[in-house]
Amino acid sequence: MITSLRQMADTVRSSGIKKKIAVAWAQDPNTVGSLHRAVSEGFAEAIMIGRREQILAACQETGADPQRFTLVESPDEKSAAELAVSVTRNGEADIVMKGLVGTDKFLRAVMDREKGLLPPKAVMSYVCAVEIPAYHKLLFITDTAVIPFPDLDQKVAMARYALEMAHSFGIEKPRIALIGASEKVSDHFPNTIDYSVMCKMAERGQIPDCIMDGPVDLFLACDPDSVRIKGVDTPLAGDADILLFPSLESCNPFYKGLMLFGGGELAGMICGTSKPVVLMSRSESELSKYYCVALACLMASHKS
Amino acid sequence: MALKHLSELKQLLVDKPARRLVLAAAQDHNSLASVLMAAKDGFIEPVLVGDKEAIHNIAAENSFDLTGVRVVHEPDSEMAIEIAVRMVRSNQADILMKGKVGTSNLLKGVLNKEWGLRSGSLLSHFAIFEVAAYHKLIAVTDVAMNIAPNLQDKIAIVNNSVACLNKLGVDMPKVAVLGAVEMVSENMQATLDAALLSKMNQRDQIRNCLIDGPLAFDNAISLESARHKGIRSDVAGDTDLLLMPDIEVGNVLYKSLVFFAHAGVAAVILGATAPIVLTSRSDSDQAKYDSIVLAAAISRKD
Numbered sequence: 001m002i003t004s005l006r007q008m009a010d011t012v013r014s015s016g017i018k019k020k021i022a023v024a025w026a027q028d029p030n031t032v033g034s035l036h037r038a039v040s041e042g043f044a045e046a047i048m049i050g051r052r053e054q055i056l057a058a059c060q061e062t063g064a065d066p067q068r069f070t071l072v073e074s075p076d077e078k079s080a081a082e083l084a085v086s087v088t089r090n091g092e093a094d095i096v097m098k099g100l101v102g103t104d105k106f107l108r109a110v111m112d113r114e115k116g117l118l119p120p121k122a123v124m125s126y127v128c129a130v131e132i133p134a135y136h137k138l139l140f141i142t143d144t145a146v147i148p149f150p151d152l153d154q155k156v157a158m159a160r161y162a163l164e165m166a167h168s169f170g171i172e173k174p175r176i177a178l179i180g181a182s183e184k185v186s187d188h189f190p191n192t193i194d195y196s197v198m199c200k201m202a203e204r205g206q207i208p209d210c211i212m213d214g215p216v217d218l219f220l221a222c223d224p225d226s227v228r229i230k231g232v233d234t235p236l237a238g239d240a241d242i243l244l245f246p247s248l249e250s251c252n253p254f255y256k257g258l259m260l261f262g263g264g265e266l267a268g269m270i271c272g273t274s275k276p277v278v279l280m281s282r283s284e285s286e287l288s289k290y291y292c293v294a295l296a297c298l299m300a301s302h303k304s
Numbered sequence: 305m306a307l308k309h310l311s312e313l314k315q316l317l318v319d320k321p322a323r324r325l326v327l328a329a330a331q332d333h334n335s336l337a338s339v340l341m342a343a344k345d346g347f348i349e350p351v352l353v354g355d356k357e358a359i360h361n362i363a364a365e366n367s368f369d370l371t372g373v374r375v376v377h378e379p380d381s382e383m384a385i386e387i388a389v390r391m392v393r394s395n396q397a398d399i400l401m402k403g404k405v406g407t408s409n410l411l412k413g414v415l416n417k418e419w420g421l422r423s424g425s426l427l428s429h430f431a432i433f434e435v436a437a438y439h440k441l442i443a444v445t446d447v448a449m450n451i452a453p454n455l456q457d458k459i460a461i462v463n464n465s466v467a468c469l470n471k472l473g474v475d476m477p478k479v480a481v482l483g484a485v486e487m488v489s490e491n492m493q494a495t496l497d498a499a500l501l502s503k504m505n506q507r508d509q510i511r512n513c514l515i516d517g518p519l520a521f522d523n524a525i526s527l528e529s530a531r532h533k534g535i536r537s538d539v540a541g542d543t544d545l546l547l548m549p550d551i552e553v554g555n556v557l558y559k560s561l562v563f564f565a566h567a568g569v570a571a572v573i574l575g576a577t578a579p580i581v582l583t584s585r586s587d588s589d590q591a592k593y594d595s596i597v598l599a600a601a602i603s604r605k606d
Contacts, residue, residue, distance in 0.1 A: 153490070
């Protein structure tokens with residue numbers, strides 16, 4: 001079982017996995033640095049799509065050897081994104097990654113009905129593996145970035161993606177907590193209604209291979225003492241692996257709080273697409289980007 | 305304690321004082337016969353409110369013995385309802401029963417804001433069946449009163465029924481919330497409500513019972529079927545109470561149990577301040593008698 005991001009990256013490095021990554025608008029020093037490390041460690045190959053000169057400049061800035069990359073010239077952000085998605089779609093690459101291109105342009109290419117990577121009717125969501133000193137293992141959280149107010153179907157999809165990731169980390173029966181403000185079911189909190197339905201789906205094997213409970217608050221999900229004091233009978237037992245949040249606006253500040261105040265580190269990716277999609281904020285550190293690349297390689301190897 | 309036969313309901317009344325039953329518009333051959341039989345057996349003490357002359361005529365024609373039975377003369381059936389309801393309200397009677405009046409008229413009286421029997425809960429129909437093929441009595445709700453209960457209604461219906469079963473000595477009744485399948489599907493509201501009721505039960509928001517659902521009918525009553533489907537449930541195969549998704553399903557199940565499975569049945573209306581016996585002409589004499597005994601058993605205040 002993988003319990004840290006370093007261990008995750010080590011596992012990928014030592015497993016013989018080698019995945020090809022197409023990077024859209026690649027002339028960003030953090031992206032170049034992280035990919036150079038992944039390529040040097042042998043688990044990734046990178047197709048860097050963008051302004052050749054600027055990519056070379058970024059290589060020089062970060063001390064990366066441009067010989068390790070395949071460089072492809074592209075005139076602008078939009079064509080770079082489309083090309084990166086297209087080579088991933090046709091199998092020349094296994095993973096597509098966002099470089100300096102804007103998120104909306106990048107996602108438009110990913111979601112394009114004819115040329116994109118999203119199967120019809122598929123739910124696209126975002127799962128993060130977060131490492132924080134205050135918790136004894138990794139926490140998988142969803143959705144920090146894509147679905148503002150998930151409905152029942154979308155929540156079920158989010159749960160499946162997070163479970164798939166946790167399973168890939170060697171957690172056989174992940175404990176998944178459906179997060180609310182309390183453990184009670186109430187009409188006033190529509191998410192608690194969805195959560196009740198999901199728990200029954202898990203009980204009936206419609207969402208298999210997990211231990212699910214919700215609504216629960218964060219304390220019941222992650223703190224055994226709270227479970228004991230509150231006397232709530234929950235199979236999560238304060239030992240959750242996955243936290244499913246009711247909205248983007250609750251999940252996003254949670255992870256940012258952990259990064260800013262909790263000494264957290266993360267690896268995340270877009271789920272629901274036919275191939276892994278690496279999308280991170282441009283301000284993300286090189287280490288986070290490296291972890292994201294390793295995670296995408298791990299998930300791509302489980303998919304194939 | 306699980307009961308197997310409806311005749312065992314009587315055992316709950318042994319050595320207990322007779323409960324006072326008021327029959328509204330008592331000039332009704334159907335209900336009068338079963339009321340007088342239950343009185344003769346010592347379970348109830350009847351008060352007949354209605355047209356005195358008509359009541360005596362029916363008694364004479366059928367050789368019913370009215371010796372010692374209190375009769376309150378009121379030929380107008382709406383007035384008879386009001387008198388009967390007021391008697392229950394003022395604690396002069398413990399059970400209300402419908403005689404020769406329409407169900408809707410009686411219920412209008414029960415729900416009267418000034419002198420009715422409102423308890424704050426929803427009125428619901430509760431039926432308990434003796435089926436040869438099942439190892440204990442099985443209760444079914446709601447087969448006659450609430451047409452398309454929503455989630456809040458279903459919670460009230462479960463609470464009414466669980467309190468009733470508790471009084472019958474079933475301490476932690478196992479409640480199966482019926483669906484067409486045991487899987488949850490957004491296209492079937494009954495399965496969503498079932499999932500919610502289960503979770504509310506787990507969270508102690510619905511107490512004194514064990515709820516699971518959705519369960520298809522076979523999973524609810526047969527452990528073998530549930531196992532066959534791989535359902536893990538503490539309720540499956542040992543259900544005490546079947547919660548119906550709506551009145552159509554409930555009514556058809558009720559009638560198929562009676563007509564095809566030759567089940568015995570007793571039924572009451574719950575949710576008012578006292579149990580209400582509301583039998584129909586098509587019920588057998590035995591069913592009417594057993595319903596009166598059931599009402600007496602749950603009206604115990606001792």
